[in-house]
Amino acid sequence: MSNIISLTSVTKRFPVGDGEFTALKNINLNVEKGEFSGLVGPSGSGKTTLLNIIGSLDKPTEGQAIVMGKDIAKLTHKESARLRNEHIGFIFQVYNLLPVYTVFENVEFALLLQDYTKAQRKKAVMEALDWVGLASMANKKPSKLSGGEGQRVSIARAIVKRPVILLADEPTANLDAENAHGILKIMKRLNQELDTTFLFSTHDEKVMSYLNRIIHLRDGQIEQDEQITAKSASS
C-alpha cells in the first residue's frame, strides 16, 4: 500500500517569550491509505501540532511533511486551502459548527467551495447525514443539538466531500461513553466502507480500543509505534 502521509525528521518549534518551545522533535512517520490510526499521548506531547502540520494548517520548522504527494512546507496559502478543501477532513473536539447555519448548511459548506451543482450538493449532504443518522435533523440549528449529535454533524461535514484523510482531534473528549462509542462506530464504518484514512489525536481509552495503529507520543517524540491486530481492535 502507498503512503499518503510521509513525515521525515519533522521538528516544530514555537517562539515563547525570548526563547523557543520545541513541540515536535525529529518525527518520522508514514501512514498508508485506509489506516485507522491514532496519535496517543498526554497533553503537550505534540499530538495536535502534528495533526495541524498534516492538515496543512501549520508548517514544520525543519524536516519534510509530504501529504498526498505535496510538500506541506512548500505549499502557498491557496494550495494549502485547496488540499484541505479537496482531500482532508477535520473533526474538532468542540465540533466548531457554524452557529447561524442549519445542520444541512453546515455540512454543505465544504461543497460550496467546490464546483458542485445545487442538486449534487443536496444529494451528497443528505447521504452524509444518513451516514451519521441525522437526516431528520437537517433543518435544525446546532444550538438545538446534543453533544453527540453535534459531533455527528461535524463528522458528516468532514466526510461529505469524501476526503482521503480525516483528521480527528480529540473527537470524543466532550462526549459521554455511549455517544463516544456511537461516534467511533460510525467512523470505523466510514473507514471500512469508504476506505478513508483516519488519524486521531487522543488520550481516550475508548478511542484507542478502536484503533488499528497507535503512535505513542511523549515530549514531541514518537515513543512507540504499535500495530494492533484486527482481532484486538473493536469493530
Add this chain to the structure above:
Amino acid sequence: MKLALQLAYKNLIGAGLRTWLNAIVLSFAFVIIIFFNGLMDGWNQQAKTDTVAWEYGHGQLLHSAYDPFDPFTLQDAHGPIPSNTNLSPILIRSAAIYPEGRIVPVTLKGIDNSNKTLDLPTDILKQSAAENPVIIGKRMAKSNELKKGDNVILRWRDKNGTFDAQTITIAGIFDTEVVSADKGLVWIELDKLWAMTGMQNQATMLIANDQYQHKETAGWTFKTQEELLSTIQKMIDMKKSSSSIMYVLLMAIALLAIFDTQVLSIFRRQKEIGTYVALGMTRPQVVGLFTVEGAMYSLFALVLAALYGTPLLGYLAKTGYAIGEAQQDMGIPIASRIFPVYGIPLVLWTVFFIVIAATIVSYLPARRIAKMDPVAALKGKLQ
C-alpha cells in the same frame, strides 16, 4: 463573490438584532442625506424659478454705469431705452418715504404698468384710482407698518438733483419669496416716474422676455439668466457644503457602528474564522466574506430606508417643509414651504457613497484576518 454574498447574507441574518441595529442607524444616514440634499435641490429650483419670475426674467440689460451693488451709481446710471418690444424697461432712483414721520430710504423702481415679463402685479397700478399709486412687497409693508390704502410722503431727486415730494398711495401689497424684489423697494408706474424726474424714455435696466435675442447695444451690458442666477447657485452650493458637516457626522456614527461590529466580530468569531480556513477557504476568501458582510449592512440599510423613507420623503415632497419666517429674510429667496426634489442621480450617488464607505470600513478590520494563524484561531486565542 456569489458564495461570499450567500454566506454573508446567512451570517448577517443569523446575527439577528446586532445586524438590524447597524442597518437602522445606517438607514437614518440614507434618509437624512437624501432628504437634506433633496431639500437643497428643491430650494435651489424654487429660488431660481421665483427669481426668474420676479426679478431676472430671461436676462437683463444693465446700463453700463449701473452697479447693482453700489447705490451711488444710481444717480447717473440711466440711458435712452433701445427700441425692442421684448425688453421691459425699469428706471431706478433713490428716494425716501416718511411713514408716520419716520424717514425710510427706499429704492424707487418705475415699471411699465402693462408689464408681462415679471410676475409683479403691475395691473394694480393701472387699475388704481389714486393719484400716485405704488405697490410694495409684504416684507416692506411689514417693516414699515404700511397697509393697502395708506398714504405716505415720498421724496426723490429729479434729473437735476433737486428734491421734490408728493404723497403716494399704497395701491397693493404683493407676496413674493424674492426678497430683493420686495425689501426696501417701492414700485411705481414708469410714466409717472419719468414725469416726476423729468427723465423721459430713460431706464436703468431692461428685463428681457423669452423672445429676446441679444444683440450688442452700445451703453448697455447684457447679463444672461445663467450669469444672474450664478449668485443663487453659489449661495446654495455654500449652504450645501456647510450641511455636509452634518452628513459627515451622521455617516461617522453609522460607519463607526459597522467598524465596531466588524472589530468585535473578528475577535469573537476567531474559531469560526479558523473553521473556515480548516474547511478550505483561503484567507483572502475569509477577508472577502467579512468585507461583504460589512458592505451588506449598507444594502440592508438601503432596504430599510426604502421601506420607511419612501413614504416619508414622498409625503414631505408633497406637503413641503415649512421654513421659519426669520430664515426667509436671509437675502436669498426662500419659500415659506420648500418642496424637496429627489432626483435619481441624488439617490444613486447617496447609495453608491454609503455602500462604498461601508465596504471600506468593513475591509479595514477584516484585513487582520489575513495575518491570523489558523491554528490559534481554531483555539479561539486572541491574536
